[in-house]
Amino acid sequence: MKVRAFDHPYKKYAFVLFSLPMGWVLVSxxxxxxxxxxxxxxxxxxxxxxxxxxxxxxxxxxLAKISKMKWMNRFRRFIGLTVFWYSSMHLLAYLMLHAGFSWLWIKEDLLKRPYIYVGFVATVILLVLALTSFKFAIKKLRKHWKPLHQLVYLAGVLVLLHLWWQVKSDVSVAMYSSLALIPILLQRLNAAYFKRYLNKIKKTEKRTCTKSVDP
Structure with missing residues (x-):
């Protein structure tokens, strides 16, 4: 089985660009x-x-729908994998630099900071999405793949909860993250509701037509 990481020529440049923040963190x-x-x-x-x-x-x-540039969707998985990469580094930094891989420390820390649980669940969701983002997983999961990947919106909600729960005085990160994520989440919720509403109308019309045809 062959997994093509760079199935678009610009992804090589995107990979370098997306790696720069992590590179800066490591150098520092x-x-x-x-x-x-x-x-x-x-x-x-x-x-x-x-x-x-x-x-x-x-x-x-x-953005792909509004601009009608479908090629943007080809970068969605690639950027999604980058999300998982940075969230994994975030978790690793906690385990290694903060807790020193001391499970006793982590256990005590979880009691004091329950928002860590929320962040961990979000990371697990991102792990599942990363593992099932490739073509072989899409073929295996079939109709279940799309509903599974809707969990990315739940991950977004959990991220916001994780951020706000730990706020003490500086709310800037949580606030800016909310300003960026909440409109997207609301738009998605509204789109899902509208789609369900249209499907309900279509089913009602179909039943009405069937009844009118019956002798």
């Missing part, structure tokens, strides 16, 4: 810029970039 980390406490800045930056790419992922479909 290993050069000692974040010491003596590197956990906080690394977790913050990887978390912010995960949200940025999540917003970009969710924007791909509506």
């Amino acid at each position: 980390l290993f050069s000692g810029r974040y010491f003596p406490d590197p956990a906080e800045p690394v977790m913050t930056l990887t978390g912010i970039w995960a949200v940025v790419f999540l917003v970009l992922t969710l924007l791909m479909t509506p």
